[in-house]
Amino acid sequence: MTQSNNTTPAPCLSQIRDTTKQHLGYRPCLWQLKVARATLEGKDVVCVASTGSGKTLPFWMPLLFRIEGIVVVITPLNLLGTQNKSQLEALGISAIALSSATATAQNFQDIAEGKHRVGCVA
Structure with missing residues (x-):
């Protein structure tokens, strides 16, 4: 349902x-x-x-x-997350590519504070 x-x-x-x-x-x-x-x-x-x-x-x-909230896009490859981030930022939409290298406390805090509209997770 x-x-x-x-x-x-x-x-x-x-x-x-x-x-x-x-x-x-x-x-x-x-x-x-x-x-x-x-x-x-x-x-x-x-x-x-x-x-x-x-x-x-x-x-x-x-x-x-x-305009509220965040979209989370799960990708199978870090490269796809990075490409999504770049394409969205070129369109004026704040995004972050999260991977094991970028999953920091500061980046999660930025997400919680609404600094990014899209999180691309690989």
Whole structure:
């Protein structure tokens, strides 16, 4: 059973598409829009897609509609976490790549204080 804990209504798919294009420069496809909308509705989401198909974009899209909280993206490789961090920062979104080398008390404190919107964990 899916449980929603978000009281703000999720935007419609066309609004998510247009806002993503305007702010991130990408035009998401239908499955990406549905994943982002489900996330904005407060649902737990599992997304399975092939390599290079654009799985990361639906994690970023909710950042455009919810200014509170942090998104945690778990990646299988440190390199992917670092790439996500770089791409998000190029878009003006504060992010941190966490790995065994960067999992410091100061970085966790920065996250707790809201200095980063995205944590990319490898």
